[in-house]
Amino acid sequence: AMAFGMKIVAYDPFVSPEMARKMNIDIVDLDTLLAVSDFVTLHVAKTPETVGLLNAERLAKAKKGIRIVNVARGGIIVESDLADAIRSGHVGGAAIDVFDKEPTTESPLFELPEVVVTPHLGASTHEAQDKAGDTIAEMVGLALAGEFVPFAVNVNAAEASETVRPFLSLAERLGATFGGLATGVESLEVSYEGEIGGYDTRILTLSLLKGFFGRISDDPVSYVNAPKMAEERGITVTETTTTTAHNFVNLITIRGGAHSLAGTLMGLDGEARLVMVDDHRVDVPPANHMLVVRNDDRPGMIGLVGTIVGEAGLNIADMDVGQAPNGASAMMVLSITDAVPAEVCERLRAVEGIVSVDAI
Numbered sequence: 001a002m003a004f005g006m007k008i009v010a011y012d013p014f015v016s017p018e019m020a021r022k023m024n025i026d027i028v029d030l031d032t033l034l035a036v037s038d039f040v041t042l043h044v045a046k047t048p049e050t051v052g053l054l055n056a057e058r059l060a061k062a063k064k065g066i067r068i069v070n071v072a073r074g075g076i077i078v079e080s081d082l083a084d085a086i087r088s089g090h091v092g093g094a095a096i097d098v099f100d101k102e103p104t105t106e107s108p109l110f111e112l113p114e115v116v117v118t119p120h121l122g123a124s125t126h127e128a129q130d131k132a133g134d135t136i137a138e139m140v141g142l143a144l145a146g147e148f149v150p151f152a153v154n155v156n157a158a159e160a161s162e163t164v165r166p167f168l169s170l171a172e173r174l175g176a177t178f179g180g181l182a183t184g185v186e187s188l189e190v191s192y193e194g195e196i197g198g199y200d201t202r203i204l205t206l207s208l209l210k211g212f213f214g215r216i217s218d219d220p221v222s223y224v225n226a227p228k229m230a231e232e233r234g235i236t237v238t239e240t241t242t243t244t245a246h247n248f249v250n251l252i253t254i255r256g257g258a259h260s261l262a263g264t265l266m267g268l269d270g271e272a273r274l275v276m277v278d279d280h281r282v283d284v285p286p287a288n289h290m291l292v293v294r295n296d297d298r299p300g301m302i303g304l305v306g307t308i309v310g311e312a313g314l315n316i317a318d319m320d321v322g323q324a325p326n327g328a329s330a331m332m333v334l335s336i337t338d339a340v341p342a343e344v345c346e347r348l349r350a351v352e353g354i355v356s357v358d359a360i
Contacts, residue, residue: 001039002024002050003261006039007026008024008025008026009025009026009027009028009036009037010025010026010027010028010033010034011027011028011029011030011033012027015027018309020350022200022202025199026168029240030053030058031058031061033061034058034059034061034063034066035061035062035063036063037062037063037066038063038065038067038069039066039067039069040062040066040067040068041068041070041071042054042068042069042070042071042076042077043072044072044073044076044214045072045073046072046073046074046075046076048344050073050076051075051076052075052076052078052254053076053077054068054076054077054078054081054082054319055078055081056078056081056084056085057062058081058092059081059085059090059150059288060084060085060090062090063092064088064089064090065090065092066091066092067091067093067094067095068082068091068093068095069094069096070093070094070095070096070097071095071096071097071098072075072098072100073099074096074098074099074101074102074105074120075100076098077096079099079100079108079109079110082094082109083108083109083112083133083322085112086109086112086115086272087112087311091114092114093114093115093116094109094114094115094116094276095115095117096109096115096117096118096121096297097117097118097119097121098120099242102120103119103169104121116262120195120291131220132177140184140308146222147283148203148207149223149250150167152223152224153226154224155203155206155223156239157258161199161200162200162267163195163196163199163319164196164203164332165269166201166265167196167204167252167265168203168204168207169207169272170263170264170265170272171204171205171207171208171211171252171253172207172208172210172211172214172308173211173212173262173263173272173286174211174252174254174262174263174274174286175208175209175211175212175213175214175215175254176211176212176214176215176286177211177215177261177286177290178208178211178212178254178256178259178261179211179212179213179215179216180216180358180359180360181214181259181261181277181292181358181360182256182257182258182259183257184257185235185256185257186234186235186236186256186257187235187236187237187238187256188208188209188212188230188235188236188237188254188255188256189238189240189254190205190208190237190238190239190240190253190254191239191240191241191242191251191252191253191255191256192203192204192238192240192241192250192252193241193242193243193244193245193248193250193251193252193253194243194244194245194248194249194250194251195243195249195250196210196250197241197242197243197244197245197250197254198241198243201239201241202239203223203296204252205224205237205239206226206227207239208252208254209226209227209229209237210222210223210226211212211223212226213226213229213230214269219231226259231265235285241343245314247275248275249264250265250278251275252264252265252266258278260276260277260278260279261274261276261278262274262275262276263275263286269329271285272285272286273285273286273316274323274333275284276322277322277333278291278292278294278329278331279324279325280322280323280324280330280331281322281323281324282320282321282331283320284320284333284334284335285318285335286316286335287317287318287336288337289308289335289336289337289338289339289340289360290333290335290336290359291305291330291332291333291336291340291345291348291357291358291360292331292333292334292357292358292360293305293332293333293334293354293356293357293358294329294330294331294332294346294354294355295329295330295332295350295353295355296329296330296353296354296356297328297357298353299329301330301332301353301354302321302324302332303350303351304351304354305334305348305354306345307353308348308351309334309336309340309344312340312341312344312347314336314337314338314340314344315336315337315338316334316335316336317335317336317337318335319332319333319334319335320332320333329355339359340359342359344359346360
């Protein structure tokens with residue numbers, strides 16, 4: 001509906017206004033929804049509370065010309081009342097594939113040209129059953145691999161859209177890198193800029209938390225338990241979004257404690273890149289093993305670091321140097337093929353001009 005420029009309102013007593021806003025939806029009461037809507041679709045279970053939900057009284061309050069789609073459960077709409085409302089011209093039409101009694105051969109709706117009716121087949125065709133089996137197998141494979149499972153009922157996030165999905169891996173790697181860089185974090189501030197800022201980004205934040213706690217915890221971390229781990233550790237997580245991005249098409253930034261980290265996807269292949277570490281602009285791919293070296297901005301520092309790392313038998317896969325905004329210091333960010341031993345970090349810290357060393 002959004003793709004056609006339609007405004008979406010919803011009635012759902014179990015969804016908070018905050019969650020609805022993240023999906024660009026306004027939560028209203030049922031009578032208001034009927035009064036302002038041109039099209040209404042039903043997505044509710046059949047319970048004692050929902051049986052006869054749309055009856056003559058409620059339909060009379062609806063906007064004139066409203067069109068109603070019920071592909072949820074039969075009995076939610078009183079069929080005779082809907083037929084009367086259509087005959088009177090108050091309801092413009094309806095599309096129905098569920099009925100109060102099924103299978104049904106008679107209904108007052110069948111004779112109305114304004115009504116489209118189809119059998120309540122659902123997933124009962126052979127083709128649908130085969131597809132359901134394929135989908136279940138794919139979802140189980142994703143779950144066993146520790147990846148995001150679309151439609152998971154216990155994940156507090158919407159399904160990842162085609163625009164958001166490529167950033168899942170980036171968010172997790174940013175979280176893991178930040179987990180190795182920052183210690184004693186009491187809060188995490190995550191911001192999304194650019195095109196992704198216009199989408200529901202909760203799943204990206206979950207992916208980021210999965211990477212963050214996967215780095216600092218020995219316990220298994222998933223999209224399901226990552227928020228609980230943050231709560232148990234007293235870490236507050238806030239999320240901000242904007243469709244405006246200054247230097248990149250899309251940007252994900254994490255801030256917490258004294259540290260900050262930003263990343264994006266670059267090129268046609270969507271390569272993950274770190275583009276900012278502690279407000280120093282850099283350009284380096286995230287890796288499992290990294291060195292972050294803060295040093296005085298003076299000649300010879302790169303050579304000193306490279307020599308010590310090389311003498312330790314470590315291979316530098318990638319490296320970049322970024323200056324502080326005020327130009328007073330510099331930062332080297334190195335991707336290393338193997339874990340950096342503590343003694344290498346100590347040798348680096350002993351070098352005059354090196355301010356700090358973090359091994360990730």
